Amino acid sequence: MIPVPASTRVWLAAGVTDMRKGFNGLSALAEKVLEEDPFCGHLFVFRGRGGDLVKIIWWDGQGACLFAKRLERGRFVWPAAKDGKVHLSQAQLSMLLEGIDWRITKQTWRPLTTG
Numbered sequence: 001m002i003p004v005p006a007s008t009r010v011w012l013a014a015g016v017t018d019m020r021k022g023f024n025g026l027s028a029l030a031e032k033v034l035e036e037d038p039f040c041g042h043l044f045v046f047r048g049r050g051g052d053l054v055k056i057i058w059w060d061g062q063g064a065c066l067f068a069k070r071l072e073r074g075r076f077v078w079p080a081a082k083d084g085k086v087h088l089s090q091a092q093l094s095m096l097l098e099g100i101d102w103r104i105t106k107q108t109w110r111p112l113t114t115g
Contacts, residue, residue: 004058009042010088012096014081019048019055023064026057034085038064043093051075054097069097077101 011034021029026046027038036042039059046055054076056067076096079086092102 004043004060004090005041006090008058008090010045010090010093011036011042012045012079012086012088013047014079014084014086016049017046017055019046019053021046021055023057023066026055026066027064030057033083036085045088045093045096047076047078051078071099074099077103079103 011030013029013034017029018025026044029046030036030038030044034044036044038044038057041059041061043056043058046057047053048055052071052075054069056065058065058067076099088096088102095102
């Protein structure tokens with residue numbers, strides 16, 4: 001997993017992105033389309049048209065990091081919206097990167113009493 005601080009927010013770019021984009025192109029999308037500062041330390045996740053490739057751009061304080069993952073089988077679960085952004089928890093990002101449907105998370109149990 002990407003070693004990011006616990007306070008880091010994860011933003012998923014709805015729709016599809018041209019996966020030929022690199023550091024500069026994805027940073028520009030984060031700034032213009034998602035309306036976020038690409039140098040704020042948040043993670044910005046983009047998906048390609050085929051659905052089997054994601055790229056994540058992250059400013060770690062020293063420079064921009066670009067991560068990419070391609071699934072050999074299956075597709076990444078993505079919102080149906082054509083534009084906009086979705087906030088994910090780091091746990092949901094982990095599920096997304098594993099190819100698991102992160103939208104239907106359900107707590108398996110809840111404590112009945114305190115103490």
